[in-house]
Amino acid sequence: MKPREIKALLRATPAADAPGVDEAVRRCRAVYARRRTLRRLGAAEIIVGQLRFVARPVWLVQGALLVVICLALGRAGGGRHALAMSALTAVLVALTILPFYGRSERHGMREIEAATRVSRVKLLLAKLAAVGVGDAVCLGAAALLTLRNAPGTALVFVVLPFALASAGSLFALNHLPGGAFAATGFAVALVSVYWAMAERLSRLPAAAALAACALAAGVLAAECIKMARDAQFGKDMEEILWT
Amino acid sequence: MDLKIENLTRLYGGKAAVDGVSLTLTPGVWGLLGANGAGKTTLMRMLAGILTPSAGRVLCDGADTRAMGEAWRDMLGYLPQRFGFYPEFTVADYLDYMAVLKGVEKRAARRRIGELCETLSLTRVYKKKIRRLSGGTQRRVGIAQALLNDPDVLILDEPTSGLDPGERVRFRNLLSEFARGRIVLISTHIVSDVEYIAAENAIMKDGRLIDVGTTEELLRAIDGKVFTALVPEGLLAQVERDVRIVSLKNEGGGQTLVRYVADGPLLRGSEIAAPRLEDLYLWLFRGEGRREDV
């Protein structure tokens, strides 16, 4: 017999009677009425719902920094010291992520958070969103004050050092042992460069500055994606949990 | 509802922290007993879905819990052995935060938090910072968090550590009540926690499941192997060396009542005693420490 004929014969097996189907329907209705329903959780609800909690400590730190920025730059006037000060404040804004990196682990929240409906990726996004919003406000203030002091310098002395410091610190935190120290070291080096070369950097063409920003943004994005991927597959969670 | 654990294994390097554990859990309280390093925590983490098994699977009513994803997490309440809190959190903050993560709708969360605080005596400390509370109170907050989403499956890893005896009794009652129609899995060293409330117990050793059954069934293994004897103080040191002692009780008059496990009576004047889970524990896990009542 050919395979096709065999298959046809198998398929032709007639359906049997089905006693008990009414009882099945009745029982299923009862079970369905009592079942546990999964409420839909939108990403927006998750992120906004958490912001209240994750943002509080972050925004406190960033708020204090904002005051410092306004005081420092508000009275700086023009000149190369003022520009270097702008760079310093921008780097400080970037560093605000440091105390909040790995906060879950440090405070023993990670395991409990992992067992909830909200994935670690979404948790991470909420934290990044909180930090990002605060960063934007602080940077905005720094940029405005810098522009007031010395027009046309915001790109080189606010955006660029922030981008470089963010990319550098996240890279250090994700890849190097003692990441926080490495990140701080990198930041100090960056600020020193700006301090020493403020004059020359003020003459940096916009195109070069933009290119550098784009590169830093690329690294930053890559590091964020790495964090998201690690959060998703829980690799580091397992290593931590084993100890 | 049933939870089928099929051949669950977790390897680290070459070592198996959990080795081919198979067990079917039905509604009621289940005790998971074993010494430190027996694999209880690793098993619970795999059940809670936060650790990926190296092999095996967990089926809830026939559905693979890993494939169920969020639906499984929604059914679950989990309290790990070690857990902490963000330092700025009050009890209210913490429970609200966890309610958000568990996807509990705001109004339902408010109501549920109110009920749980009432049941777990947390209303007085509701607005206090958690890090300022005692260990026992913190653990009650942790238990509250696990119950927030009204889970069908509750997994508690050493939930009573840090609780005083009164709190432990209240906790036992709460759990008995809660376990109706739900699966509650408790891992503990403190055998009395589960002895009265667990319908069945599973015993783990070196990553493997070595026995499962009701307390009576498990105790049959040491029937006639538990003895008590009065020992004069002078001989106590030697007895402690030679005999597997479950507990000591000072009877006064220079005599100590020794409860021990052995294949046969080892001390003069020994009487057979009805075995308890504590005895079984020592029989299986020698050198895990004993209780001293002075």
Place this chain on the structure above:
Amino acid sequence: MGDKEIRKRLGSGDETALDELVRAYYPDILRYCRRHTADEHSAEDAAQETFCKAVRHLDAYVHRGKFRAWLYKIAANTCADFWRAPRRDLPLTGEAYVEPGFDRAELAQDLDAALAALPEAQREVILLRYVHGLKLRECAAVLDIPLRTAQSRERAALQALRKLL
């Protein structure tokens, strides 16, 4: 009825969708259970329990569009439980797959005999695939085997049937 349509109707509170779902799949699941339990009574019990379990977690699975494979998987597990229950002394007849209650043409009887002669693993794949109409990917999911294994078992089974028929 597609999974999407079920989801939509149940989502909008139309519980008749549930009835239709159960009635649509019940005969096939009962047939499967008859083949995997010792007697008619157990088969009915297993079938009903299968649906109750499935309906409990309906939300989770309908969202993922794998309802049919999942339903069969629950049936497989439920039937296995029935075997493990204290009725192990009942012999597994060599004709457990033959369904009671209807006439079979002689050719069909030859087919039955040929199926009985197949190794169980191959027979399972063939029955799920052609009698129950599952896709091969679904068969693999139900039997918890890799797709490639399901494919090779199907091929081997068809070859064996060819020789026998």
